[in-house]
Amino acid sequence: MNSASGVSAPDPGLPRVVIVGAGFGGLAAAKALRRRPLRVTLLDRNNYHVFQPLLYQVAAATLSATEIAAPVRHILRSQANLKCLMAEVAGVELDQRRLRLGDGRCLDYDFLVLATGSSHSYFGHTDWARHAPGLKTLEDALEIRRRFLLAFERAEREEDPALRRELLTFVVVGGGATGVELAGTLKEMARLVLPREFRRISGEQARVVLVEGGPAILPAFGEGLSERALDSLRGIGVEVVLGRNVSGVDDRGVQLGQERIPSRTVLWAAGVAASPLGRTLGAALDKAGRVPVGPDLALPGHPEVFVIGDLALFAEGPLPGTAPVAIQQGRAAARAILATLRGRPRARFRFRDRGSMATIGRGKAIAQMGRLHLSGVSAWLAWLFIHLMLLVGFQNRILVLMEWILAFLTTQRRSRLILEPFRSSEPPKGPADVD
């Protein structure tokens, strides 16, 4: 194999590390193996890494897809010992130490890092998925954006006030960070941005309802911040329903026990299910499909296989499914591989919690960093700064910063294109405007 890129190719006798998944965990593992005497292959079914914490802003048409994602090859272009492959993985053959790919071919490894993350869980109701898309991938975000904007277009030409109300009611299921951020930003869109441009829709008409089964939103932040977040969310006009579980979802609304919320746009931010790749490992998984791993993040009995991020269930106590956990575990797996190659013992993984934060809307957020609890504008500015710094790529940082400044100053949003407006599955409905 000769290298056309000017980066010299690694020696074919070196140990092979295969990393599956180019999310936060896989990317951190790959970077931590830079300049080491290894042959590293990073597989992903997409050609890009996506900055998941900002997906909701793509869904709400504030940012465009290219602003929060970058080609994996581009991010790792100067890493000489690494090769990127765009491929799907069908399963792991642990005894042969090889991966089966989606096209039937195999790929051998000496060390394997599985970082395939998670998708949504509908708690066994797989038929809900069609009516209530979740927000895990860029395609999900573009689909939510399409449904949200299309609902306004349809409401504009709808004569029947009851149908118009249904079209303008948006239900978000799940009061974690994703649900809260999505509900807050959709309400802002509906209240500040869109009414200026529609002739029949006022900001008050568009309802956003957040449904949470537990007694509080954002429970991980503690009672004080959780209540402040609830006040902020209600302050901008989001209707929050607490302690009610969803018992049904169809194309006309959500059922909460006896009560029904008629809505044409239901979004899912409730359950999480680990990637199905875990099932091919032969290990006993937990309810969410996660793979139990030891203190070194390796699969019990297979010290050459690491499982990290949302796919892993850490033996010494479960960890949240967040970017910092995945990143720290990616680096730890890389360190464990290097230690093993040097004949040294592996360290136990320990998560360093540097805090967490969530935005509610324009100038509103909550943040928890150790004992420091922030809310309001200070938390929001901290959120803006940290998320900008974490975004991959200097160009993306500049462009996202500009988008945010323009969005803040003008209450306009640029990314409001409805691609594939009339899919065959849902023809445009409702009477035309015949006044």
Place this chain on the structure above:
Amino acid sequence: MNSASGVSAPDPGLPRVVIVGAGFGGLAAAKALRRRPLRVTLLDRNNYHVFQPLLYQVAAATLSATEIAAPVRHILRSQANLKCLMAEVAGVELDQRRLRLGDGRCLDYDFLVLATGSSHSYFGHTDWARHAPGLKTLEDALEIRRRFLLAFERAEREEDPALRRELLTFVVVGGGATGVELAGTLKEMARLVLPREFRRISGEQARVVLVEGGPAILPAFGEGLSERALDSLRGIGVEVVLGRNVSGVDDRGVQLGQERIPSRTVLWAAGVAASPLGRTLGAALDKAGRVPVGPDLALPGHPEVFVIGDLALFAEGPLPGTAPVAIQQGRAAARAILATLRGRPRARFRFRDRGSMATIGRGKAIAQMGRLHLSGVSAWLAWLFIHLMLLVGFQNRILVLMEWILAFLTTQRRSRLILEPFRSSEPPKGPADVD
């Protein structure tokens, strides 16, 4: 109907003008009717206007879709006498003076402006469309981008050198402005941007072939500029084949009579066919499906119906299918409506040709403005300036300018996401990388 947007609604007794199509022509007509005592409705099947002259830059991953398109409602938000509707038009009932919409409903008009443009023509070979997408819509551009980037990903993991060559051969059919600009920018991508990030692909391996049936590319520019464009194109490494007609296209290449060019990515920039809406008017169309119109741009026998832009065949001599023609005709149709309402005669349409230009690549373009013929850097700078000024929206102008500066300085391109990487119609092929 009450207006929620603070813009007062027009009097229901005013004449109704319906404009179909929010391209350059329809948008120009709508703007020219601003502040007039009319009820204007602008229909489009998309919710956005797209700046077609830059579509090829979306196809080549330099710009993102949101940078060259904007929601129609947003562009016309302060035009009080206008309403936007997202809808498909099935046909025109001339005698009843009404439109039939895609969902079966009708829409009455007093004046109608048809500006639905054109799409590709495969000269009767409709089966070629699947193998050789054209470049008329934003979806087309995203599809071309997907195929182009995916071909590189597949070539990277392909062991067979013959197949790799096929994957890295890109054929563009048609030597007009679209074909030339597309071929030039794809070659630049293949030569300057992508090889840095692939381990097995060098810039020389990726071929771009431009096939033109006539004796010259860009014949509309005259012999001198046409030859300079040909030299520039060949100078950056595009292979140009002149005077050869395509006799077949399939999923493995292009047939030129006896000769065959094996290629997995064929792009179509050859024929143009007017929108099928013209066929519902009952008039005799020309070969390209265009509707003949009189000197006032109205349909003969129907002074209340105007046909403009790519859909129209101007009686006094055919005009090119360009943005300036559509814009001037949109304004002329609006003036003709206003003249008729005042009981005055209509003016004859006269096209003012201010020149034309085409880019070949980084720092290379040709431009013709009256007797002034430019080529090279001066033409390229003129092209940049004029296209930036014509883009809709101040924010888009700033962001596109930044993208161009970053692209020029860094030879990087940001918009390289492959959305929907593995469509069911084309599973990933070729052996995995098993070194």
